Amino acid sequence: MQQIVGRSHLKVTCSVCSLRELCMPLGLSDAEMELLESLSSPKSTFKRGDFLYRSGDRFTSLYAIRMGFFKTQVLHEDGREQVTGFQMAGEIIGLDAISSDIHACDAIALEDCEVCELPFAQLESLSRDLPILQRHLHKLMSREIVRDQSIMLLLGSMRAEERLAAFLLNLSERFTARGYSPTQFQLRMSREEIGSYLGLKLETVSRAFSHFQEIGLIKVQVKSIHILNPAGLQECLNKSR
Template sequence: MPPISASDRVHLELIKTACSNCNLRELCLPLGLKKEELAKFDDLVSTRKRIMRGDHLYHTDQSFDSIYAVRSGFFKTCVLDEAGREQVTGLHMTGELLGLDGISTETHSCNAVALVDSEVCTIPFSHLEDLSREIHTLQKHFHKVMSREIIRDHGVMLLLGTMRAEERLAAFLLNLSQRFTARGYSPAEFNLRMTRVEIGSYLGLKLETVSRAFSHFQESGLIEVQHKHIRILDIPGLKKLMVHQQPHNVRKSCRRGFL
């Protein structure tokens, strides 16, 4: 085998994933890991994968072997109904995990599609299980992640079953605001990566209803809309709309931002 050139060595260093030096580590990893434990996790997360816009990270019924941490970009998860219509089930952004749906049956139950050119860190699940038995804080962290996904799913069903169209859209925008804030971005100004059709599918609304709600929010001075760019002008106003005359358990779900 020919020796690795200097330029190749530089390239390998550039593509190597190092969780200990990643600015997303607090979103992906539990706090309090020791230096040697972080080094072991660095070895576990050995590869990155680039997914171009519109391409699949994985498909429904594909064999499960890894979970994925979104390093950059956005993904939607979706399923197809019997008529072949797409139902969007989730939006995933930087610092969040994908692929947990495959743990139970060892096959994926949905499609994961990149909404923009994206990059993920691949975490082989069997290796993660081995390391989690060794590092108990890591095991506890991933149990919390899985529990959070279950709670979020329950919250989505609760909200979609009780909220009017404009309340659903307000909850969706506020949740995005919270998630962008957690990543150090503006809570009031961001680009929507989902189309209005996809937003409607996720929120259980028709395209026309989504468009009318956006227009009403803009006319009411709650937001400004320029194509996919959203500027929230009145966060308290959106919150007031979202929880208006909702039962206590729904208000509690709204505050936690499950949508």
């Protein structure tokens, strides 16, 4: 694999990482945290467009995203790319490969990123001695299942504007959890990638953005999003329920 383009000489420990509460279990003692930190490799850096892993690669590790955005995608038989998710700082990526030991999708950096590698065999072994860590891993896997179910609901029962509203509100919630503004943020993905994820054509996504801006729900400037009326976006979403 040629995707890793550099490694930092500094190892950022889990105990001082600002994202610790998002990707690591709460309640670990200092000694237990040291055991967990011993598994993590020095952070790896990726440039925009680099692959963290590719479909078909052997699964060896989970990855905690420390900085940046990734997208996951699968390739259809006809060559079309289907985006399956967007992952951001504080989230664990690679969980989908646990059952088969083979990655079923590509993970690609949408901007300059940093990740901490967690060798899964060692992590699994340590979790047997740390029930709180094992419980956290189960929560992460459950979260992936719930996310998949949400996507199926999104694609199966919502109109185009409802899908986009749900997407923007989800990003808002995730930025809020990281201490960022819930109403002003940058989209690291293209309109085409959003359309692929939401099951919409590029033109449909563009029209939905334009309509939301025309009725005062959002303000768009290239990839900068300002949610002017969060309640209005939520109301748009509620119409599908």
